[in-house]
Amino acid sequence: MKSVHPNHLAIRRIIAKIPRGRVTSYGDVAARAGLPRCARLVGRVLATSSEYKLPWHRVLRADGRLPFAPGSAEFVEQQQRLAEEGVLLSSGRVDFVRYGWQRNLDAELWAPRD
DNA sequence: TCCTTGACCATTA
DNA sequence: ATAATGGCCAAGG
Numbered sequence: 001m002k003s004v005h006p007n008h009l010a011i012r013r014i015i016a017k018i019p020r021g022r023v024t025s026y027g028d029v030a031a032r033a034g035l036p037r038c039a040r041l042v043g044r045v046l047a048t049s050s051e052y053k054l055p056w057h058r059v060l061r062a063d064g065r066l067p068f069a070p071g072s073a074e075f076v077e078q079q080q081r082l083a084e085e086g087v088l089l090s091s092g093r094v095d096f097v098r099y100g101w102q103r104n105l106d107a108e109l110w111a112p113r114d
Numbered sequence: 115t116c117c118t119t120g121a122c123c124a125t126t127a
Numbered sequence: 128a129t130a131a132t133g134g135c136c137a138a139g140g
Contacts, residue, residue: 007136026122030135039122041136047121048138059121067121074121 007035011045018058021085023094024101025062043067057081058101064093 010033018024026039035041039062046056057078061067068075070092079089087099096102 005137027124030122035135037123038135040120040134041122043121044137045121056121061121062123078121 007033007038007041008045008049010034011042012049012052012054015042015046015054015056015059018055018101020055021087021099022101023058023060023082023087023096023099025060025096026067027062028101029059058087060094064096066094 011029014029014032026042027037029042030036030038033042042059046054046059049056059067066075066078066089068078082088082094087094
């Protein structure tokens with residue numbers, strides 16, 4: 001039996017909820033999972049959770065950059081997956097104001113009029 | 115058991 | 128703008 005860590009479960013649960021076409025950061029996922037300041041753990045979970053088919057490409061660094069070296073195979077794949085959902089990079093970054101998950105939360109909580 | 119590393123982050127200089 | 132620091136947790140040597 002492979003031991004399952006509760007923190008990993010909580011993190012995967014959050015990542016699975018990120019809507020298509022939206023992105024968030026490692027730190028935000030950690031906070032939502034009840035693990036503030038545990039961003040590195042989120043990266044660790046993603047690196048070891050390929051079997052769970054999570055939307056890993058929607059998790060970015062806090063500054064909007066992708067977590068992989070530009071030009072690497074992982075970087076290219078993530079960029080393509082994002083582009084397929086309409087999320088584009090400008091100057092090597094994703095604009096959280098435009099594509100951030102938080103933007104959806106605001107809409108839900110404050111019931112916009114437009 | 116101790117130490118190092120890692121798909122990270124906020125703060126400080 | 129870059130760089131160092133300390134914080135977190137888990138895996139592996």
